[in-house]
Amino acid sequence: MPIEIKELHIKINVNENSNSSAKPASSSSTNKKDNVADCVEQVMKIIERKKER
Template sequence: MPIEIKELHIKINVNEGSKQAPPPNAPKSKDEDPVAECVEQVMKIIERKKER
C-alpha cells in the first residue's frame, strides 16, 4: 500500500551573521539558489496534479 503525504511542514533556522553575503553585483548561478529550484519543482508537481 503506497503512503500518501497530505501535509508537509518545513521549519528552518536562519543565522544571518554567520556568513558574509556575496557582493550585490556578483553573478548568481542556478546552483547557488536551491530555494528557487525547489519552488520550481513544487510548481511543476502542482501543475501535474491539476491535469488529472
Template sequence: MPIEIKELHIKINVNEGSKPSPSPSAPKSKSEDPVAECVEQVMKIMERKKER
C-alpha cells in the first residue's frame, strides 16, 4: 500500500552574522557539483523506495 505525503514542513535556521559562502557559480572542481550530487542522491532514494 503506497503512502501519500500531502504536506511537507521544512525548518531552517539563518545566521545573519555569519560570513557569506563562496560564489555558487564557481565550484571548486567539476566533480563537486552540488546540484548533480543532490539529483544523484534523490534518484538513489527513489530506487530504494521502489524496491520495497
C-alpha cells in the first residue's frame, strides 16, 4: 500500500556573514533573481512530471 504525504513542513535558518555586506547591492539582487528563476523552473518541471502520471 503506497503512502501519500499530504503536508511537508520545511524550516530553514539562514545566517549571512558580515563579509556579504561588502558585496554590491546589484550583484546581490541579481543573485536573488537567479535563485528565484531556478526555483520556478524546478517547480514547473515537477508539475509537468505530475501531469504525465
